[in-house]
Amino acid sequence: MSATIDLTSADARPRPSAPAPAPAKRSLLGLSREALGAALVEAGVPARQAKMRVQQLWHWLYVRGVSDISEMANVSRDLRTLLDEKFEIARPEIVEEQISVDGTRKWLFRFPARGAGRPVEIETVYIPEEGRGTLCVSSQVGCTLTCTFCHTGTQRLVRNLEPGEIVSQLLTARARLGDFPDAATPQGAIVPSEGRLVSNVVMMGMGEPLYNYDNVKSALGVVSDGDGLALSRRRITLSTSGVVPMIPRTGEEMGVMLAISLHAVTDELRDVLVPINKKYPLNELMAACRAYPGLSNARRITFEYVMLKGVNDSLADARQLVRLLHGIPAKINLIPFNPWPGTDYECSDWDQIERFAELVNQAGYASPIRTPRGRDIFAACGQLKSESERMKKGDRLAMEAAIAV
Ligand code: SF4
Numbered sequence: 001m002s003a004t005i006d007l008t009s010a011d012a013r014p015r016p017s018a019p020a021p022a023p024a025k026r027s028l029l030g031l032s033r034e035a036l037g038a039a040l041v042e043a044g045v046p047a048r049q050a051k052m053r054v055q056q057l058w059h060w061l062y063v064r065g066v067s068d069i070s071e072m073a074n075v076s077r078d079l080r081t082l083l084d085e086k087f088e089i090a091r092p093e094i095v096e097e098q099i100s101v102d103g104t105r106k107w108l109f110r111f112p113a114r115g116a117g118r119p120v121e122i123e124t125v126y127i128p129e130e131g132r133g134t135l136c137v138s139s140q141v142g143c144t145l146t147c148t149f150c151h152t153g154t155q156r157l158v159r160n161l162e163p164g165e166i167v168s169q170l171l172t173a174r175a176r177l178g179d180f181p182d183a184a185t186p187q188g189a190i191v192p193s194e195g196r197l198v199s200n201v202v203m204m205g206m207g208e209p210l211y212n213y214d215n216v217k218s219a220l221g222v223v224s225d226g227d228g229l230a231l232s233r234r235r236i237t238l239s240t241s242g243v244v245p246m247i248p249r250t251g252e253e254m255g256v257m258l259a260i261s262l263h264a265v266t267d268e269l270r271d272v273l274v275p276i277n278k279k280y281p282l283n284e285l286m287a288a289c290r291a292y293p294g295l296s297n298a299r300r301i302t303f304e305y306v307m308l309k310g311v312n313d314s315l316a317d318a319r320q321l322v323r324l325l326h327g328i329p330a331k332i333n334l335i336p337f338n339p340w341p342g343t344d345y346e347c348s349d350w351d352q353i354e355r356f357a358e359l360v361n362q363a364g365y366a367s368p369i370r371t372p373r374g375r376d377i378f379a380a381c382g383q384l385k386s387e388s389e390r391m392k393k394g395d396r397l398a399m400e401a402a403i404a405v
Pocket of ligand 1: 144145146147150151152153205206207208241261
């Protein structure tokens with residue numbers, strides 16, 4: 001699949017006689033059971049039927065993975081007509097799909113405009129590994145933060161994603177991968193996480209999930225519902241740059257695994273690499289980690305550490321990292337930096353990454369070096385979106401030049 005450019009819409013100027021656009025239908029995706037029941041009753045479904053209808057719809061949406069209301073075979077035709085008039089269950093358009101030789105897939109998804117806004121595009125990445133498959137999900141379009149090593153940090157925040165838009169990244173990926181095998185069985189049985197291609201979800205795509213807290217919480221509630229998508233909360237990891245005040249609530253209310261984008265072991269350097277550190281410095285961040293609800297050796301916090309040559313990769317940094325994490329059940333993911341156009345950073349030498357990993361490992365912390373994945377299809381999170389925007393701009397300019405002639 002390749003990027004498609006709609007030149008007609010690029011020239012869409014308001015015309016006085018154009019009919020007003022039809023009001024967008026409400027999406028049923030991402031609603032909690034309670035909200036789904038309330039939406040059905042509001043649409044005219046008798047209140048006494050609501051619970052049973054919610055059960056039916058939940059099964060079709062999240063176990064069978066249908067994307068069209070007409071496919072809900074055991075729902076009466078009248079109700080399907082009513083649902084179709086009032087609601088939609090559409091998933092995002094796949095603008096682009098790239099498949100790496102190592103099986104990693106990266107999608108550019110487009111969601112329709114909301115209100116007076118414009119359609120938005122986000123990235124979602126699937127990383128297959130031995131015995132598991134991880135989907136890296138976005139929570140915002142762009143980001144307000146400006147981590148200097150991160151390509152998404154160069155893109156301004158457009159808006160938060162809705163719960164349905166977060167959930168539908170998982171639905172679309174599973175459908176695209178053929179990971180709704182139960183859809184073919186008459187029973188439509190729930191497939192356990194370990195039997196699926198997408199067995200894990202990480203909120204580690206575009207955006208800071210704790211700056212879209214309510215929507216992320218609602219979405220993960222749907223994703224972890226045992227009668228639907230049924231991903232155990234232990235298979236869901238939320239990664240934050242360090243929004244300290246929201247970390248306790250994340251543990252108490254979402255109960256998911258926590259990852260911290262750490263990347264530096266002194267405030268001086270972290271203020272540069274992860275500027276939110278100026279607001280919530282390392283001592284506050286580490287205190288919040290030590291107090292994370294449910295923390296134990298079986299539920300460790302993952303610390304992400306991107307390896308930047310000559311910046312944060314010395315053995316002194318490794319020793320300071322060990323001191324910093326003292327007493328925290330932790331795993332450190334060492335990430336070889338994936339350069340993107342325009343960055344001044346370089347990836348650390350492999351030998352240095354190994355020496356760093358060994359020192360941290362000898363201190364008793366698991367410190368896997370994350371194998372670079374999908375390097376042939378993309379360099380960094382946020383890049384596909386930028387490419388798409390560059391193409392659109394290029395096409396717009398070409399079109400304007402043609403009009404001028
Ligand atoms: S690392 Fe995360 S929080 Fe920082 S700029 Fe990138 S997307 Fe935003």
